[in-house]
Amino acid sequence: MNSIIFRTASHIVSGLMLLFSVYLFFRGHNQPGGGFIGALIAVIAFGLLMLSESPDYVRRQLKQTPLFMSLIGVLCLLAAAVMPLFFGQPLLTGLWWKEILPLGTPLLFDLGVYLAVIGGVLGILLKVEEELS
Amino acid sequence: MAQTRLNIALGSMVLLPFVLFMWVVFTYQPPLTQLSWPWVPSLDINLMFRLDGLSVLFAGLITGVGLLVQLYSLAYMKGKPARFSFHLLLTLFMLSMLGLVLADNILLLFVFWELTTLTSYLLIGYNHEEAKSRKNALQAMIITGAGGLALLAGLLMLGNLADSYQLSLIIERAPGYQNSVWFIPSLICVLVGAFAKSAQFPLHFWLPGAMAAPTPVSAYLHSATMVKAGVYLLARLLPVYGETALWGWSLGLAGAITGLWCGLLALRQTDLKLMLAFSTNVVLGKLVMLLGIGTETAVSAALLLIAAHAFYKAGLFMVIGIVDKATGTREYAQLRALKPVLGISFVAAVVGAASKAGFPPTMGFLSKEYMYKAGAYTDVFVTIAMVAINILLVTLALVLVMKPFLGEKDNHTAEIKPVEQYKLLWMPPLLLTCLGLIVPLLFLGQFQAIIIDPAMLAMLGNGSPEAVKLWSGINLALILSLLTLISGAVLYRFYTPLHQFLVRLTGALPNGPDVYARILDAVIKLASWQTRTLQHGQLSGYTLQFFIVLAAILVYGVYATGALPNLSFDAEFYEYAIGILMVGCAAIVLASPSRLTSIATLGMIGFLTTLIFMIYSAPDVSKTQLLVETLSVVFIAIVMRKLPLLNTVPKPSRRRRLVQLSVAGTIGLCMTLLMLMITSDPLDQSLPEYFSQYSYPIANGRNVVNVILVDFRAFDTLGEVVVVVVAAIAAISVVRRFRKGDEQ
Secondary structure (H helix, E strand, O other): OOOHHHHHHHHHHHHHHHHHHHHHHHHOOOOOOOHHHHHHHHHHHHHHHHHHOOHHHHHHHHOOOHHHHHHHHHHHHHHHHHHHHHOOOOOOOOOEEOOOOOEEHHHHHHHHHHHHHHHHHHHHHHHHHHHHO | OHHHHHHHHHHHHHHHHHHHHHHHHHHOOOOEEEEEEEEEHHHOEEEEEEEEHHHHHHHHHHHHHHHHHHHHHHHHOOOOOOHHHHHHHHHHHHHHHHHHHHEOEHHHHHHHHHHHHHHHHHHHOOOOOOHHHHHHHHHHHHHHHHHHHHHHHHHHHHHHHHOOOEHHHHHHOHHHHOOOOOHHHHHHHHHHHHHHHOOOOOOOOHHHHHHHOOHHHHHHHHHHOOOHHHHHHHHHHHHHHOOOHHHHHHHHHHHHHHHHHHHHHHHHOOEHHHHHHHHHHHHHHHHHHHHHHOOHHHHHHHHHHHHHHHHHHHHHHHHHHHHHHHHOOOEHHHOOOOOOOOHHHHHHHHHHHHHHHOOOOOHHHHHHHHHHHHHHHHOHHHHHHHHHHHHHHHHHHHHHHHHHHOOOOOOOOOOOOOOOOOHHHHHHHHHHHHHHHHHHHHOHHHHHHHHHHHHHHHHHOOOOOOOOOOOOOOOHHHHHHHHHHHHHHHHHHOHHHHHHHHHHHHHHOOOHHHHHHHHHHHHHHHHHHHHHHHOOOOHHHHHHHHHHHHHHHHHHHHHHHOOOOOOOOOOOHHHHHHHHHHHHHHHHHHHOOOHHHHHHHHHHHHHHHHHHHHHOOOHHHHHHHHHHHHHHHHHHHHHHOOOOOHHHOOOOOHHHHHHHHHHHHHHHHHHHHHHHHHHHOOOOOHHHHHHHHHHHHHHOOOOHHHHHHHHHOHHHHHHHHHHHHHHHHHHHHHHHHHHHHHHO
16 A cells, blocks of 8 residues: 555554553453454554555564464463473363462463464465465 | 394394283283273273283284294395385284284274274285285275274174173173163174174185285285284174174174185185185184184184194295295296205195194194084084085195195296295294194193183183093094095095186186275265265355255254244344344345445444444453454455456356345344244353352453453363464465466
8 A cells, every 4th residue: 555644654553553462462361351352453453564564574574474473372372281280280270370470371371372363364364465466 | 334223123123023922921821811001091991901811822823923924024025125114014013913902992902903904004005016906905904994894883882782891891791781782783793894804705805805915914914813803803702792693693604605615716726825815714714613603612623723824824825925936926837846946845835734734633633623523513514514615725735735846847837046045034934834733742731721721711701621632532523534634635636627617617706806896986986976066166156055054954953943932022222223234234235236345334244243242241252253353354355356346247147146045045034033042041140150250269360251261161262273273274375275276
C-alpha cells in the first residue's frame, strides 16, 4: 500500500498492539485475556505491518521463522506438561513458585500456546501473501 | 575399518540368539516360570511372559535354529548387498517370534504376531529388485495380515468372555464361558487367523510363494518358526476350545485336506525348494490334524513332530541352499551325482530325509508312531488320511535324496562347484539333521521331562502321560509305519507317470495364486472407481459433499431427538435488533454482486455474534471471536485480490444451485431446531459451578476460561495446539506446492 499515513500509523499501532498482546497474555490467568487471545492480537499486528510494508519486512523483523517459533511453543507446552513428572506428580499438574512472583507451569504452558499460535497463523498469513503477490 | 565394524555387528547378531537360548534354558524351571513387568496397568496390559513346556519348546527352537541360521547366513550371504540389514531383520524376526511364544497376554501376543508378519514381509521381499519377490512378499503379508485381523477380533471376543486378557487366566476360566453366544464366533475368528498364518488350505499358497526369499529365510521362517505360530496358538488354546465339536471337525478337515492336496502339489514340483515348501504345508496340516484330535497321544505326537520338523526341514532347506550355491540351479532335472562333490551335504540330506520319511530310529519315526497311535484310537478315516499323507512324505523324501545326489552325469547336468570348504555352510545343516537322530537315541528322557510333560500339563491339565519310547513292541502303529515306508517306496517307483499326471491335474484345476490375483484385481478396481467418484479434485464438489454429510447427520439428530422444541422465549429489544441485523447481513451476502461487499458483510455477522457474547458476559469468548473474525477477513481479503471478479465467472447450473440451496436450507433449519431443543432444557450447572469454585483455590487463577485452558483441561489444549502447528505446516507446504505446479 502506498499511503504514507497508513504506513506511518501502522508502525505505531502495531507496536501498541504487540504491547497490548503481551499485556493480555500476562493478565490472562486472572482477567480476560490469555495466550490464545494475545497471540491473535500479535498476529493481527504483524499482519498490519505485512500489509503496510511487505511480508519480507516482517520476516526480517522477526529474525526467526514462524515455524521455528511455533516449534519452540510446542516445546514449552511439552516442558510444562512433563515437568511435574520429575516431582512425582501426574502429567500436566500445575506447579507453583509463589515466593517472589506467582509463577507456575501454567504460565509456561500459556507461553507455549502463545508462541505456537503466533507461529502457526502468522506462518500461513505470510506464506499466502507471498505466494499471491 | 568398515570391514571390522561390519564383523563386530554381524558377530553381535550371531551372539544374541545364543545368549537368548542360554537365558531360556537357565530361566526355565519346569513345569512353569512366569515373568511380569507392568506396561499399561490401567488397561490390564502387562508385559507378562510364561515359560512352560510348550513355549520353551518353541523358544528353544527359535533361538537354537536362529543361531544356526545366523551362522549359515554368514557363509551363504557372503558378498551379497545389505548383509547387515539382512542379519538385523533376521534378529528382529527372531525377537518378535520369541515374544509371540512367550507372551502370557493375548494383546501382547497379537502385537508380536503382527510384528512377525511385518518382519517376514521384509525378509521375503529381501531381493526387492525382483518384481516376483516383491509381489510374493506382499501376498504373504496380505494373507497373514488379514488373518491377523480376524485373530484380533477373535482374541478380543475371547478376552471379553473371560474378563481378562491374561492367557493363563483365560485358560483357567474356560469352563465358565463356554456356553456363551460369542464363544463360537471367537473360535471361528481365531481359527481363520491361525490357518492363515500356518498356511492351511485354501490359504496354503502364500507359503510356497514366500520361497522367493533367500534360502536362510526359508530355512528359518518356513520350517521352524513363523508358520508354526498358528500351530502354537492352536496348541495354546486347546484347553479353551478343544472340547467343542467344531474344533475337532474344522481342524481335522483343514489339516487332512492341506496334508493331502499339498502333498500332491509337492510331488508335482520340479524345483527342490518349492517341493520342500509344499511339504512344509503337509507337515503343518499334520500338526493341525493332531491338535484337532487333541488326545494325550495326539498332543505328544504333535510336540515330537514340531521338534522333528524343525530339525530336518531347516536342515534340508540349508542343504538345498548349498546345492543352489554349488550349481546355480534347484531344478532336479539338471541335478545329478552331487554326492562325490557335496559329500557332507549328502549325509545331512540322507539323515534329514530319513527323519522326514519317518525311518527308525529318527525323531520323525517317533512322531509318526504316536500319530498312528492317536489316529487308531480316534477314527478309521483319520488313520487312512494320516497313512496317505505319510506315504506322500516318504516319496518326497526319496525324490529329494535320489534325484539330485545319485545317478549318472549326462549332458543336461549343471556344473558343480565345491563349496564345502566353507565350514559355516555345511556345519549347521549337518548339526540340525543329526539332532533329529541324537535326541531320540540319547536324550529322550530329558526331552520328555523338560518339554513334553510340562507342555501336557499346560495343554491338557494332567502331567503324567506314559513315557515316550522308541520301541514299544509290535503293534498296529508299527505295522502301519512299515506299510507307509513300503508304499512310499513303491510310489517312488512310479514317480515319473505320477508326476506327469499331477502336472495335467493341477493345470486343469484353479490354483490359489490365480484366485488370489483375481480377488486382488477386483478390490483394486473397486478402489479406483470409488476414488474417481469421490476424489474428483473440484473444491466446490468437496464442499458440497461435506455439507451433504453434515446435513444428513443433522437431520438424523433432529429426528432422533424427536420432541418439538418449546418456542416461547423472551428477549430484550436489543437482542431482537441484533438478530434482525444478522439476518439482513446474511441476505446481503447472498444477493451482493461484489465479493468485497460479501466479505465485509460476513465479517459483520461475526462482529454481531461477538456482541451477543458480550451481552451474555463472556468476555474471553467474545474477544476470541472478534479477533478470529478480523483475521479471517484479512485472510479472505488477501486471497480475494487474486480471484476473478464475480460477474466474469459463469454461474453454476440451475440444478446445482437448487441442490446447494436445499442442503444449506436443511442445515440451517436443523441447526435452529437443535439449538432450540438444547436451550429449552435447563443447563447442567455442575461443571460451571465446579470450575468457578475451584479455579482460584486449586489453580491460582480467577479467569475460569483461561484456567480451564491451561490447567483443568490442559491435555485438550496440548492436543489442539499441536493440531494448529501441524495444520500450519501442512497449509504452508500446500501453498508452496501450488506454486510449483503452476510453474510446470
